[in-house]
Amino acid sequence: MVAAPKAARQAAKIALRPYSPEDFESLYEIDQACYAPGIAYSRPELRAYLRFPNADCVIAAMRGKTVGFCLTAHRENRGHIITIDVLEGYRRHKIGSRLLEAVESRLAESGVREVILETATENHSAIAFWEKHGYRTRGIWKGYYPGGRDAYAMIKSIA
Numbered sequence: 001m002v003a004a005p006k007a008a009r010q011a012a013k014i015a016l017r018p019y020s021p022e023d024f025e026s027l028y029e030i031d032q033a034c035y036a037p038g039i040a041y042s043r044p045e046l047r048a049y050l051r052f053p054n055a056d057c058v059i060a061a062m063r064g065k066t067v068g069f070c071l072t073a074h075r076e077n078r079g080h081i082i083t084i085d086v087l088e089g090y091r092r093h094k095i096g097s098r099l100l101e102a103v104e105s106r107l108a109e110s111g112v113r114e115v116i117l118e119t120a121t122e123n124h125s126a127i128a129f130w131e132k133h134g135y136r137t138r139g140i141w142k143g144y145y146p147g148g149r150d151a152y153a154m155i156k157s158i159a
């Protein structure tokens with residue numbers, strides 16, 4: 001039998017589950033580790049996003065350790081990816097892909113037909129990730145992030 005590629009084997013060990021309030025501190029720490037100071041969410045910001053109308057958050061855990069999450073919200077038929085975070089040591093093992101597929105499927109079940117997001121124009125790994133998953137740039141938000149960094153606005157139809 002041919003061995004499965006390493007990334008596929010790692011992804012198979014990942015368990016996905018919905019967020020519950022006891023996950024909050026892990027999510028905060030992961031977000032702090034994933035983004036530069038000023039861009040990472042403060043606790044009040046993260047709490048506020050988790051309380052958005054129709055907010056949904058999926059957690060990825062490996063052997064009981066939370067290693068990533070994806071937070072979305074939606075209004076009517078438009079979904080918004082608020083953030084996706086995978087701890088650095090666990091990247092390129094399809095954990096982000098598993099999270100994204102899970103949230104897109106949950107959004108679709110809620111009637112969402114298109115998903116939007118913003119990503120920093122210098123975040124080349126994230127741009128490659130989004131493009132790999134069918135997201136396309138639809139414009140630039142100048143000075144979108146603290147410190148004046150620009151963002152691409154990206155969109156994907158999931159209809």
Ligand SMILES: CC(C)(COP(=O)(O)OP(=O)(O)OC[C@H]1O[C@@H](n2cnc3c(N)ncnc32)[C@H](O)[C@@H]1OP(=O)(O)O)[C@@H](O)C(=O)NCCC(=O)NCCS
Nearest residue numbers: 034085086091092093094095096097119125126128129132
């Ligand atoms: C973006 C992020 C969530 C991707 O998570 P991940 O688990 O590493 O992604 P995957 O392993 O599922 O990658 C799937 C594909 O995306 C692309 N990709 C992901 N990371 C990439 C990188 N660093 N460079 C180039 N392509 C990349 C590749 O096509 C990859 O497939 P491959 O590994 O077979 O080549 C992760 O890098 C991360 O948490 N970054 C920090 C936070 C962030 O920037 N979030 C997005 C902001 S909007």
